[in-house]
Amino acid sequence: MSGKHVAKNQPSSFTFTDENKKKIEEVLKKYPENKKKSAVMPLLYIAQRQNNNWIPLAAIQLIADMLGITYIKVYEVATFYTMYNLAPVGKYFVQVCTTTPCMIRGSGKVVEVCKKHISEKQGHLNKELDSSWIEVECLGACVNAPMVQINDDYFEDLNAEKAETIIKGFKEGKLPNIGSQSGRKGSEPIQNRTTLLNKNA
Ligand code: FES
Numbered sequence: 431m432s433g434k435h436v437a438k439n440q441p442s443s444f445t446f447t448d449e450n451k452k453k454i455e456e457v458l459k460k461y462p463e464n465k466k467k468s469a470v471m472p473l474l475y476i477a478q479r480q481n482n483n484w485i486p487l488a489a490i491q492l493i494a495d496m497l498g499i500t501y502i503k504v505y506e507v508a509t510f511y512t513m514y515n516l517a518p519v520g521k522y523f524v525q526v527c528t529t530t531p532c533m534i535r536g537s538g539k540v541v542e543v544c545k546k547h548i549s550e551k552q553g554h555l556n557k558e559l560d561s562s563w564i565e566v567e568c569l570g571a572c573v574n575a576p577m578v579q580i581n582d583d584y585f586e587d588l589n590a591e592k593a594e595t596i597i598k599g600f601k602e603g604k605l606p607n608i609g610s611q612s613g614r615k616g617s618e619p620i621q622n623r624t625t626l627l628n629k630n631a
Contacts, residue, residue, distance in 0.1 A: 434509045434516055434553070435516065435517045435553035436509075436516045436517060437484070437516060437517035437518060440486050440487050440488065441486050442488065443488050444477070444481070444486050444488035444489040444491075444492050445492070446476070446477070446480065447480060450476050450477075450480055453476055454473060454476060454496070457472045457473065457476075466497055466498070467498065467499045467503070469497060470493065470497060470503070470504055470507050471507060473493045473496065473497070474489075474490075474504070474507065474508055474514055475513075475514075477489040477492075477493065478514060478515065482518065482519075483515055483518075483519050483523060483581075484515040484516060484517055484518050484519055485508055485515065485516055487505075487516075490504045490505055490508055491504075512525070512564065512566045512567065517553060517554075518562075519555070519562045520548075520555055520556065520559065520560050520561035520562040521560045521561065521600075522560060522561040522562075522580055522581065522597075522600045522605075523561070523562055523563075523580065523581055524544060524548065524561065524562070524563040524564075524578050524579075524580050524597070525563070525564055525565075525566045525569070525580075526541055526563060526564070526565050526566065526578050527565075527566055527567070527568060527569045527571075527575070527576065527577055527578065527579075528541065528565045528566070528567075529567050529568040529572075531568070531572035531575045532568075532572065532575040532576040532577060533576075534575070535575040535576045536576050536589060536590070537575070537576040539589065539590040539593070540576055540578060540588055540590065540593045542590065543590055543593040543594050543597060544563040544593075544597070547597045547598065548561050548562060548597060549562065549563070552565055558601075560600060561597070561600050566579070569584065571584050571586055573617040574587050574610055575587075576589075578593070578596075580596070580605065583605075583608040584608060584609065585605075585606065585608060585609070585611055586609060586610045586611060587610040587611050587614065588611055592611045596611075
């Protein structure tokens with residue numbers, strides 16, 4: 431059993447919208463007739479997008495029925511990958527990378543800020559029900575560690591103060607520009623040194 435937080439209050443049923451049914455038809459065309467079950471991940475993703483960024487258990491059952499596989503097979507996939515949420519997440523959903531490069535560069539402090547300003551426990555909504563956070567593995571932006579993903583965007587080169595400023599901005603519906611928060615462009619050198627020969631930079 432995964433340690434993922436699964437919502438206690440579940441809707442009794444789930445149906446895909448007509449628009450998403452069409453999307454699913456398109457997805458299924460990409461798989462041979464006898465390999466339709468391999469579409470489990472895109473279908474879970476479509477369900478999550480439709481349902482405010484979390485997947486109810488009724489959607490897991492529906493996907494299992496659509497693909498002709500058992501409920502537990504879909505549940506296993508949904509609980510294994512951190513990108514699937516099985517409980518409501520906030521309008522601002524913060525995923526804090528705590529893998530080694532981010533950890534070495536101070537992601538522990540970013541986690542402390544999330545505990546203080548969002549909720550003590552990861553995977554749970556804050557009091558205002560507008561934000562939540564979880565720890566995740568490497569999000570592939572290690573060169574700008576430590577970093578977080580908020581909804582679909584990355585915010586990089588963080589420290590405790592910068593993380594705090596971002597999270598406090600949620601109350602006013604504000605997010606900073608995406609990318610590096612230290613002022614550097616992309617992952618350019620922090621001290622402007624552009625080549626190993628550029629000794630003066
Ligand atoms: S270790 Fe954090 S983005 Fe790779």
